[in-house]
Amino acid sequence: MTSFLNAIISGLISGSLYAATALGLTIIYGVSRVFNFGHGVVAVMGAYLAWTILSAGGQLNMLLGILVSLVVLYIFGTLVYRFTINPLMKKPAWDISTVLFLLGGGILLENVLLQIFGPRVKSIPLLVEGNLKLGPVAIQLNDLFLIVIVLVGIVALNLFFKYTRLGQAMQSIAQSIPGAKVVGIDIERIFGLTFGLAFAVTGFSGVLLSTKYFLNPHIGWEWMVKGFVIVSFGGLGSTNGAIFAGLILGIVEAMVTLYIGAIWVWPIWFVIFMVVLLIRPQGILGGRL
Amino acid sequence: MKSIKKLSWKNILAMLVGLFVMVYPLAGANSYMKHLFILFFIWSVVAASWNLLNGYAGINSLGNIGFMAIGGYASGILAKSLGLSPWISIPIGGIITCVLVTLFLGFPALRLSGIYIALLSLIFADSLPSILTQTREITGGAMGLHEIPGFIPHMEKIHAYYICFVFFLIAMFIIFRTIHSNTGLAFMALRDSENFATTLGVNRFRERLKVFAISSFLTGLAGGFYVHSLGDISPTTLGIEPFLLGIAMFELGGIGTFAGPILGAAVIVFGGEFLRLAGTLRLSLLGLLICLIILFFPGGIMQLISQAETFIRNRIKKRKPVEKVQPT
Amino acid sequence: MLELNGVDGYYADLQVLRQVSLVVNSGEVVAMFGPNGHGKSTLLKTICGLHQASAGSIKFEGKEISSLPSHKIVEMGIAYIPEERHLFRDMTVMENLKMGAYNRRARPSTQQNLAFVLEVFPRLAERKDQLTSTLSGGESRMVAVARGLMSEPTLLMLDEPSIGLSPGMRHVVFESIAKINREKKITILIVEQEIRNALKLANRIYMLKKGQILFERSAADVNVEEIEKAYF
Numbered sequence: 001m002t003s004f005l006n007a008i009i010s011g012l013i014s015g016s017l018y019a020a021t022a023l024g025l026t027i028i029y030g031v032s033r034v035f036n037f038g039h040g041v042v043a044v045m046g047a048y049l050a051w052t053i054l055s056a057g058g059q060l061n062m063l064l065g066i067l068v069s070l071v072v073l074y075i076f077g078t079l080v081y082r083f084t085i086n087p088l089m090k091k092p093a094w095d096i097s098t099v100l101f102l103l104g105g106g107i108l109l110e111n112v113l114l115q116i117f118g119p120r121v122k123s124i125p126l127l128v129e130g131n132l133k134l135g136p137v138a139i140q141l142n143d144l145f146l147i148v149i150v151l152v153g154i155v156a157l158n159l160f161f162k163y164t165r166l167g168q169a170m171q172s173i174a175q176s177i178p179g180a181k182v183v184g185i186d187i188e189r190i191f192g193l194t195f196g197l198a199f200a201v202t203g204f205s206g207v208l209l210s211t212k213y214f215l216n217p218h219i220g221w222e223w224m225v226k227g228f229v230i231v232s233f234g235g236l237g238s239t240n241g242a243i244f245a246g247l248i249l250g251i252v253e254a255m256v257t258l259y260i261g262a263i264w265v266w267p268i269w270f271v272i273f274m275v276v277l278l279i280r281p282q283g284i285l286g287g288r289l
Numbered sequence: 290m291k292s293i294k295k296l297s298w299k300n301i302l303a304m305l306v307g308l309f310v311m312v313y314p315l316a317g318a319n320s321y322m323k324h325l326f327i328l329f330f331i332w333s334v335v336a337a338s339w340n341l342l343n344g345y346a347g348i349n350s351l352g353n354i355g356f357m358a359i360g361g362y363a364s365g366i367l368a369k370s371l372g373l374s375p376w377i378s379i380p381i382g383g384i385i386t387c388v389l390v391t392l393f394l395g396f397p398a399l400r401l402s403g404i405y406i407a408l409l410s411l412i413f414a415d416s417l418p419s420i421l422t423q424t425r426e427i428t429g430g431a432m433g434l435h436e437i438p439g440f441i442p443h444m445e446k447i448h449a450y451y452i453c454f455v456f457f458l459i460a461m462f463i464i465f466r467t468i469h470s471n472t473g474l475a476f477m478a479l480r481d482s483e484n485f486a487t488t489l490g491v492n493r494f495r496e497r498l499k500v501f502a503i504s505s506f507l508t509g510l511a512g513g514f515y516v517h518s519l520g521d522i523s524p525t526t527l528g529i530e531p532f533l534l535g536i537a538m539f540e541l542g543g544i545g546t547f548a549g550p551i552l553g554a555a556v557i558v559f560g561g562e563f564l565r566l567a568g569t570l571r572l573s574l575l576g577l578l579i580c581l582i583i584l585f586f587p588g589g590i591m592q593l594i595s596q597a598e599t600f601i602r603n604r605i606k607k608r609k610p611v612e613k614v615q616p617t
Numbered sequence: 618m619l620e621l622n623g624v625d626g627y628y629a630d631l632q633v634l635r636q637v638s639l640v641v642n643s644g645e646v647v648a649m650f651g652p653n654g655h656g657k658s659t660l661l662k663t664i665c666g667l668h669q670a671s672a673g674s675i676k677f678e679g680k681e682i683s684s685l686p687s688h689k690i691v692e693m694g695i696a697y698i699p700e701e702r703h704l705f706r707d708m709t710v711m712e713n714l715k716m717g718a719y720n721r722r723a724r725p726s727t728q729q730n731l732a733f734v735l736e737v738f739p740r741l742a743e744r745k746d747q748l749t750s751t752l753s754g755g756e757s758r759m760v761a762v763a764r765g766l767m768s769e770p771t772l773l774m775l776d777e778p779s780i781g782l783s784p785g786m787r788h789v790v791f792e793s794i795a796k797i798n799r800e801k802k803i804t805i806l807i808v809e810q811e812i813r814n815a816l817k818l819a820n821r822i823y824m825l826k827k828g829q830i831l832f833e834r835s836a837a838d839v840n841v842e843e844i845e846k847a848y849f
Contacts, residue, residue, distance in 0.1 A: 274409065
């Protein structure tokens with residue numbers, strides 16, 4: 001029983017982290033219909049930026065590291081949109097050219113990071129130390145903290161989409177691009193802001209993930225693939241769907257590890273992905289941005 | 290009228306190059322060059338088949354490297370464990386590839402559009418390494434297969450060279466015929482206007498399946514030829530590097546053109562030397578190359594060639610005095 | 618208020634607009650007739666920036682707008698109600714209407730405009746918290762028009778607002794347009810196939826055939842039969 005409970009908790013934790021990484025992916029797709037095949041490297045970049053600030057030493061560095069990571073990636077996202085995605089979207093077959101471009105760009109950046117930081121794993125220290133005992137199970141306080149951050153983040157996103165002008169504009173574009181044009185929304189400008197926001201969120205999720213798992217330039221690939229599976233399951237363009245899907249799949253992963261064996265984890269992810277794509281490509285859960 | 294074939298400079302050039310390729314080994318090419326040419330023949334077929342799927346049929350598959358691996362592994366395993374002659378195991382490998390791909394990718398692709406096919410095919414190719422590791426006893430796991438028998442006993446590089454060259458010619462012929470066949474025309478029609486084409490009776494599903502079958506079969510064959518020419522195969526054949534190289538080949542050459550992938554393969558294989566010199570920066574350069582090509586040269590080399598052609602033609606026109614055509 | 622001169626428009630190699638010149642004066646209701654596929658929708662889309670004219674000038678209140686992006690044109694006061702409606706399907710009626718007031722100029726008057734459109738379309742007041750994907754054809758048409766009104770336009774362009782509606786709904790739609798023009802003094806440019814009702818509404822009419830303006834008439838000087846004959 002204890003191991004079952006532990007697995008559930010562990011699944012919820014990892015699931016919420018995976019879900020956090022999926023957010024950026026689903027936001028970009030939902031608004032601009034672009035699949036960010038460079039997603040993994042963006043998360044990793046966020047983590048490395050924070051790590052760099054942290055290594056410089058000092059007190060409030062964790063907060064500063066996260067802040068720098070958010071700002072730099074936001075700017076980076078808007079630049080990537082403006083100078084590369086925007087021109088590509090004006091030409092035919094943009095859906096595949098953006099994919100290949102982001103793929104190539106992702107590999108480029110991943111290897112640049114490799115050059116800068118080397119292949120040895122880094123870790124970002126825990127945000128909080130200690131354990132919490134709840135009856136038979138023990139939860140690391142850091143993990144609890146991570147779940148809380150993700151939940152707060154999701155609530156914040158929901159409020160953002162519902163009550164801010166930018167959020168509403170993004171929702172409108174996600175639901176109907178001609179409709180958005182007709183009410184006077186500047187589509188290209190919102191696309192740029194969306195990329196910036198999504199990159200910042202993704203980078204932040206990379207920081208979170210790196211407090212729990214080890215960081216090296218190649219880990220982004222794994223995060224990205226899981227992100228794609230989560231997004232497909234949860235509904236393309238639905239942030240709440242992504243969170244639910246992440247939690248569910250996180251628990252599934254934990255159950256599989258417990259009862260069948262860790263070696264089956266990757267194959268199960270692939271099977272789920274294939275099944276979703278074959279049965280219901282628009283996602284099992286679905287919902288608004 | 291019809292019997293007068295247009296001998297464009299391109300055709301002449303192609304024939305000359307073909308002639309050169311035929312004689313080169315006899316004229317004393319060294320082992321390394323022969324090796325590069327073998328790689329070029331095989332990669333051209335992979336790139337051209339990939340281009341058939343992506344460029345002509347508009348099916349955005351990203352997993353073709355996987356087809357090559359399936360064909361190669363299948364043929365290698367059959368030849369090693371069952372002692373089959375490569376002349377039998379390679380076609381079987383091709384057929385196995387064709388069947389697996391058409392089942393797992395072709396049929397689903399009928400229902401999915403654009404990006405989903407890309408995702409699915411990527412996952413398909415991505416999952417192959419784990420399957421290979423799981424089936425260590427048969428496939429040699431991470432170590433791969435080694436000492437795979439050649440086409441003939443005591444095979445030398447030069448034999449492999451000519452065998453692969455012939456395979457290259459036959460495969461290109463098949464691809465050429467497919468592009469110019471009813472299937473090829475069907476795809477042009479579908480590309481231009483799907484509704485209209487469907488009313489004409491063009492069956493999108495059937496044509497897509499056909500192209501999947503041809504493309505995967507040829508790529509699987511290429512994998513088989515690869516394996517028996519070089520003697521080894523391992524999961525790194527499916528790694529990120531060959532994957533990017535493959536994409537770079539048909540992007541560089543020009544998607545949707547016949548000669549494009551061949552040119553792209555030539556540049557990548559023979560120019561690969563520079564990549565090797567770059568050492569650990571290899572992948573960054575590849576990624577950068579792909580980004581630059583997509584942003585600035587989406588039509589690849591073929592586009593540059595036709596632009597150059599137009600430019601030169603215009604210059605010639607300006608120089609020659611315009612002759613008045615007398616009406617008869 | 619709106620002046621087109623020599624506007625040409627293409628879809629790839631196909632020319633759909635040929636040297637279109639027309640005028641819409643402030644406060645008027647101008648109707649445009651013509652066979653389907655002859656460029657009427659394209660013309661409206663070109664005016665509001667959803668399609669690029671390849672030649673010619675489009676002036677709104679004296680300013681050249683032919684190369685402006687669509688959001689700037691909405692900001693200037695032109696609202697376009699497309700035939701396809703393009704509503705935000707996962708949003709309620711109210712949310713759609715509020716999105717209509719997105720542009721900077723219209724924001725401050727959101728509440729007043731809301732009150733006005735709900736008065737013009739009382740049906741929508743009943744349905745205001747319903748998702749637009751659950752509405753009937755006529756109701757979603759109303760939402761589309763109402764949403765356009767929320768942007769505080771001085772020129773409202775409607776593309777076949779009555780198409781596919783029951784006679785009762787059509788009547789409501791035309792009545793509402795008349796009311797909008799009367800009470801808010803909003804200029805109307807309407808493309809329609811429902812000649813009789815549109816003629817009753819209009820001050821002047823244009824006939825667009827094969828992408829060209831065939832003729833222009835004052836509504837009083839022309840009758841339905843003449844227009845119908847011009848279709849062939």
